[in-house]
Amino acid sequence: MTTQAPETVVVKAHRIACDGGGAATGHPRVWLQIPLETGFVECPYCDARYVHADFADKA
Incomplete structure (x- = not known):
């Protein structure tokens, strides 16, 4: 069994929210700050x- 590599998302903002991508497979929404x-x-x-x-x- 192999594990999938985590998703990489290119964004234009330094402050973003992640919720894991959906209700069934997601997680609580967290706000993340991309360091300069x-x-x-x-x-x-x-x-x-x-x-x-x-x-x-x-990256």
Whole structure:
């Protein structure tokens, strides 16, 4: 059995919300802040990685 890699989403805002993608498979909505230094943040629930558009080519 293999596990799927977490989802990577390119976004234009530095503050985003993650709810895991749906009611049946989701999680409580959390607000995440993308640091200006690194350009990405990972959701503590579902491990989705949110990358700011300015850093998309570096992620």
